[in-house]
Amino acid sequence: MRVGAWTRRRSMWLDIGLATVAAGECAWSAAVFAFRQGLGTAAVVAVAVFGLIAGSTLLVRRRWPLIPVAAALATIPLDAGYTLLMIGLYTLGAYRPEGAAGRFAERRVMSALCALAIAETVIVSTLTLGTQQQDALRHGVAEYVLVILSVLVAVAISVPPAILGLYIGAKRRLLVALTERAEGLETELSLLADQAHERARRARMEERTRIAREMHDVVAHRVSLLVVHAGALERVVHKDPDRAAQSARLMGDIGRQALDELRQILGVLRTVEPQEDETGTTGTSTGSPTGATGTAGTSGAAAGLGSPLDGVEAALLSLADLPKLVDESRAAGLVVRYTLGGLRSALPAQAEQTAYRVVQEALTNVLKHAPGTDVEVVVAYVSGGVALAVSNTCPAADTAPAADRGLPSGGNGLIGMRERVHALGGTFAAGPTAEGGYRVEARLLTAT
Incomplete structure (x- = not known):
């Protein structure tokens, strides 16, 4: 002035x-x-x-x-x-x-x-x-x-x-x-700087949501089974030692599976994508989980985190693993009827993983909120994709609520399923049935 x-x-x-x-x-x-x-x-x-x-x-x-x-x-x-x-x-x-x-x-x-x-x-x-x-x-x-x-x-x-x-x-x-x-x-x-900052913020939020969804899917089902078997073990340990030993073996198997899946996810989180230095050469480095999470704020890190994780889980989880998942739920006390229909066709690994996770989370919810009910799992291959439905009957009046079973619910299961299905352009619906039960439906239409 x-x-x-x-x-x-x-x-x-x-x-x-x-x-x-x-x-x-x-x-x-x-x-x-x-x-x-x-x-x-x-x-x-x-x-x-x-x-x-x-x-x-x-x-x-x-x-x-x-x-x-x-x-x-x-x-x-x-x-x-x-x-x-x-x-x-x-x-x-x-x-x-x-x-x-x-x-x-x-x-x-x-x-x-x-x-x-x-x-x-x-x-x-x-x-x-x-x-x-x-x-x-x-x-x-x-x-x-x-x-x-x-x-x-x-x-x-x-x-x-x-x-x-x-x-x-x-x-x-x-x-x-x-x-x-x-x-x-x-x-x-x-x-441009503000836009880049906003894109980085959105990438961080998407990656955090993705990691939270993966951790929830891995932990919730296995821990729910562990709690169910632990309750059964407590009731029959003195009355039926053979059944107690069987429950203990199942708990060990489930715990080891949970640890393997967690180890796979944590291994991906520790991996840092190769980056080019100023001279144009490519170097590979590894860091702590904190460092890897920090780099996930950029779009490149976000993309790098997504692909390896999908690859690891696709090698472990697919529609072919559903019978084993159904057997685990049966061992936990659920009466599950599994039906597979349609002409089997090759699906992308991400679609296979998403379908598996939807069925897994639906069965976990039944264990939490409607133990002892009859469950029906239907998977049908349709043109260009797959349709699936998981429904359970009306729980009995004397069924113990989730809080009494030590299985709290954070409400993230349905959100995670919906996000997974919508990310692939599919449709998702969940809600109570007219008979008092609950039904989860998803339809994934993807190119082979």
Whole structure:
């Protein structure tokens, strides 16, 4: 603010000084011209006042630069206003006013103004040779020489200021354009940075959701089975040692399976994708889970985390593993009827994994919320994909609620299933049936 105020004050005092000089030159030159032409005192005073007013127009040269030029062209016939003309032409070219005056700052119109000023100057000099150039004529200088000198002087006082003004104006406009462009680029870079930050944030959220879904799918089913078998073991340990031993073996198998799946996921989380260094070579590094999670904020890390995990699980989990999953649920006390229909066709690994996870989570929910009910699992291969449904009958009135069985529910199972199915462009529905049971349906249509 201080710099701007100081600049404005400096410009104001400069305009006052130029206006004072131009007004003095115009008033003196006009008065001398009138006196040499033999006009009366009143005429001399009048033209002097006119010259004074014309020179004072430089006070408004920055706002209305055309006014000093017009005033100079009006005073040239009085053989005055040459200083005013030079400053006016420079200002008109340098500041490029808006509106109608802006058209006079164009190069063609500036050329026309210069030609008019040259013509006026030459005409005035030619008409006043007898009164203005008496000494030169007495010394034998030819009249045509004086006319040529008048033309040269007229060109010198009009063309260079106009050219300089146009150059300064073009340079100033170029500087303004470059400044605006730099500001625009800075704004654009800021927007791009914000967009990149938002994309990174979304990638982090998607990856966190993905990891939470995978952990839930792996842990919830196995732990639910462990809790069910632990309860059965507690009840029959003294009554039926053989059955207790069988439950203990099942618990061990289930625990080992859970540990294997968790180990697979944690191994993927520890893996860092190979990155190119500045020399273009590729290096591979491994880091801690914290470091790997930190890099998952970028889209590249997110993509790198997704593919290996899908590959690992696809090798372990597919529709072919559903019979084993059904057997585990039967061993936990559920009465499960499994039906496989349709002409079996090859599906993408991700579709196989998603179908497996949907059935797994549905069976886990039955263990949590409706133990002892009859469950029906139907898997049917359809054109271009697979359809599946898991439904259970109405639980008995004496069925223990989930809280009493030590199987709390976080409400993430249905959300995870829906996200998995929708991610593949499929349809998902879940809700109670008219008979009081519950039904989960999913349909995955994918290309082979």
